[in-house]
Amino acid sequence: MNKADFLVELEDILQREEPCKEGDNLNDYEEWDSLSKMSVMAYYDKNFGVKVSLKDLQTVTTVEDLISLTGGKISD
Amino acid sequence: MISFTKEQFFIVTGASSGLGKATALLLNELGASVIAIARREDKLNELKSESKNPDNLYIEVKDLTEDIEGLPKYVKSLKEKYGKFSGMAYCAGIGGIKPIQAIEMADMETIFNINYFAPIFMTKGFIDRRCNIGQGASVVAIASAGAIGCDPGMTCYAGSKGALISSMQSISREVVKQGIRINCVSPTLISTDMAGEIEREYADGKYPLGLGEPIDVANMIVYLLSNKAKWLTSHNYIVDCGAII
Numbered sequence: 001m002n003k004a005d006f007l008v009e010l011e012d013i014l015q016r017e018e019p020c021k022e023g024d025n026l027n028d029y030e031e032w033d034s035l036s037k038m039s040v041m042a043y044y045d046k047n048f049g050v051k052v053s054l055k056d057l058q059t060v061t062t063v064e065d066l067i068s069l070t071g072g073k074i075s076d
Numbered sequence: 077m078i079s080f081t082k083e084q085f086f087i088v089t090g091a092s093s094g095l096g097k098a099t100a101l102l103l104n105e106l107g108a109s110v111i112a113i114a115r116r117e118d119k120l121n122e123l124k125s126e127s128k129n130p131d132n133l134y135i136e137v138k139d140l141t142e143d144i145e146g147l148p149k150y151v152k153s154l155k156e157k158y159g160k161f162s163g164m165a166y167c168a169g170i171g172g173i174k175p176i177q178a179i180e181m182a183d184m185e186t187i188f189n190i191n192y193f194a195p196i197f198m199t200k201g202f203i204d205r206r207c208n209i210g211q212g213a214s215v216v217a218i219a220s221a222g223a224i225g226c227d228p229g230m231t232c233y234a235g236s237k238g239a240l241i242s243s244m245q246s247i248s249r250e251v252v253k254q255g256i257r258i259n260c261v262s263p264t265l266i267s268t269d270m271a272g273e274i275e276r277e278y279a280d281g282k283y284p285l286g287l288g289e290p291i292d293v294a295n296m297i298v299y300l301l302s303n304k305a306k307w308l309t310s311h312n313y314i315v316d317c318g319a320i321i
Contacts (some may be wrong), residue, residue, distance in 0.1 A: 015204045015205040015206055016205070016206075018205055019203070031205065033253070035250055
């Protein structure tokens with residue numbers, strides 16, 4: 001999966017009306033709450049085979065940080 | 077007095093008969109726009125012709141069990157067509173009396189698909205922030221008093237409704253912050269096409285106020301969909317004229 005595709009997927013996971021951008025601060029998103037973090041955890045597990053913890057997601061700040069949590073499974 | 081505006085769109089599933097039909101007609105009469113979903117087009121056309129404001133009643137022919145996982149996308153496509161929804165009454169469902177000795181996996185799948193899985197995935201579509209109005213949006217799912225106290229032969233049916241009540245409560249907790257309210261309404265046997273011979277026999281002499289009519293349940297559903305019920309969420313309301321107590 002490339003970054004552009006992932007940003008569309010993330011928009012859907014978070015049910016956002018506005019597109020997600022790599023430099024966005026997740027804490028600026030009103031949708032970025034504990035439930036959407038759990039949805040991201042499920043998505044990462046299913047699509048990348050990557051298990052992230054709630055703690056991991058609490059430490060990320062930007063969408064870019066979120067991408068880096070896949071350990072290189074999202075290409076440019 | 078409960079009233080709606082035509083800018084308020086409500087999805088009603090199972091709208092061609094019984095509780096769904098009564099709910100669609102009542103919402104429409106009180107001024108709301110209704111997206112009436114059912115499998116049978118002829119019955120939906122009948123519904124439209126019986127409605128007080130046919131211009132605000134929109135027909136969608138759909139078998140909800142055809143692609144259950146695709147239902148969130150279906151709700152999204154309806155949103156693209158009509159705009160954001162104020163509420164949804166999930167009234168589609170099937171009954172059926174079968175003793176445990178006669179139950180096969182296929183019976184359970186048939187009943188759970190329409191009574192449990194489809195409402196969950198319709199709700200998944202509805203609660204998407206992009207599909208509903210947010211604050212004030214309301215979902216009502218028809219469960220059954222059979223989930224609380226039931227007669228023999230209701231393994232599949234009562235199980236599907238009990239599961240629905242539990243799941244809807246959990247979902248209601250997830251979306252309460254968005255201002256979405258979610259409740260179940262659990263009627264006893266109501267005088268509809270679904271009430272078969274055996275069910276009517278069970279009902280004989282059981283209801284102090286007589287067998288309920290669809291409108292008796294529709295009144296409760298529409299109340300819960302309305303802003304009058306703005307403080308009510310996460311519950312299952314039994315509509316049974318005291319019969320199961």
